[in-house]
Amino acid sequence: MANDKIITAQELSKRFGHFTAVDAITFDVHKGEIFGFLGANGAGKTTAMRMLCGLSKPTGGKATVAGFDVYTQNEQIKKNIGYMSQKFSLYEDLTVNENMQLYGGIYGKSNAFIKEKTAFILDHLHLEKEANKLVGALPLGWKQKLAFSVAIFHEPEIVFLDEPTGGVDPVTRREFWNMIYQAADNGITIFVTTHYMDEAEYCNRVSIMVDGKIEALDTPAVLKKIYHSDSMDDVFLKLARKAVRAGD
Numbered sequence: 048m049a050n051d052k053i054i055t056a057q058e059l060s061k062r063f064g065h066f067t068a069v070d071a072i073t074f075d076v077h078k079g080e081i082f083g084f085l086g087a088n089g090a091g092k093t094t095a096m097r098m099l100c101g102l103s104k105p106t107g108g109k110a111t112v113a114g115f116d117v118y119t120q121n122e123q124i125k126k127n128i129g130y131m132s133q134k135f136s137l138y139e140d141l142t143v144n145e146n147m148q149l150y151g152g153i154y155g156k157s158n159a160f161i162k163e164k165t166a167f168i169l170d171h172l173h174l175e176k177e178a179n180k181l182v183g184a185l186p187l188g189w190k191q192k193l194a195f196s197v198a199i200f201h202e203p204e205i206v207f208l209d210e211p212t213g214g215v216d217p218v219t220r221r222e223f224w225n226m227i228y229q230a231a232d233n234g235i236t237i238f239v240t241t242h243y244m245d246e247a248e249y250c251n252r253v254s255i256m257v258d259g260k261i262e263a264l265d266t267p268a269v270l271k272k273i274y275h276s277d278s279m280d281d282v283f284l285k286l287a288r289k290a291v292r293a294g295d
């Protein structure tokens with residue numbers, strides 16, 4: 048198991064002045080895993096994720112992502128991960144095609160790779176007719192699916208998804224999760240934050256943060272057993288009730 052760890056974090060911390068947003072979290076994520084990163088508003092999820100993505104320096108502890116150190120190798124980390132936030136990563140005033148060309152270019156992919164991958168994604172998402180439309184004109188559910196496809200366009204080892212399904216209906220969320228499963232089947236590790244507890248059930252393992260600390264971490268089945276709950280919703284409520292910190 049030792050070398051199948053794609054993320055390692057030991058006592059990873061982030062302080063803003065006197066306030067400790069992420070408080071000495073320790074966990075590993077294994078290759079190919081779908082890892083759910085849960086917590087109430089303000090628990091510290093985004094701050095932790097930004098450190099793991101090489102976007103923000105920790106103030107304490109250690110972490111590696113895809114074998115690279117978060118303190119000294121953040122440029123290598125950025126090359127080896129994909130990232131999708133709630134605000135997406137798409138340019139609304141570029142077409143679907145142009146967005147994919149742009150991302151392929153940013154990651155230094157060849158024209159042949161970009162052409163083949165673009166055709167595959169358009170076919171896969173049934174977006175051929177929309178290829179030359181502006182992304183801003185697409186419905187939200189399509190934008191999310193496209194944003195995910197773009198986040199893994201360069202075939203990263205791991206993709207970080209920060210509340211990727213906010214605001215869409217349950218059917219579209221389900222379709223989005225089918226895409227996540229497919230990516231995981233292709234060997235991409237998924238690190239996902241969500242406020243939807245049905246989505247927590249789809250993860251291989253789930254960690255739950257309370258006030259900057261990881262309060263629980265296991266498979267949904269084991270967590271339900273430990274907390275005498277019949278749903279992840281109930282597990283989450285039992286843990287989140289302990290929170291002192293309020294969200295923004």
Ligand SMILES: Nc1ncnc2c1ncn2[C@@H]1O[C@H](COP(=O)(O)OP(=O)(O)OP(=O)(O)O)[C@@H](O)[C@H]1O
Pocket residue numbers: 063066068086087088089090091092093094095292293294295
């Ligand atoms: N740059 C910053 N300076 C000061 N405090 C910050 C900063 N960034 C985040 N925080 C604080 O750190 C805490 C954790 O914030 P964070 O955004 O990581 O939580 P979260 O779990 O992602 O919440 P949400 O689910 O609402 O996105 C919050 O109290 C927030 O106000």
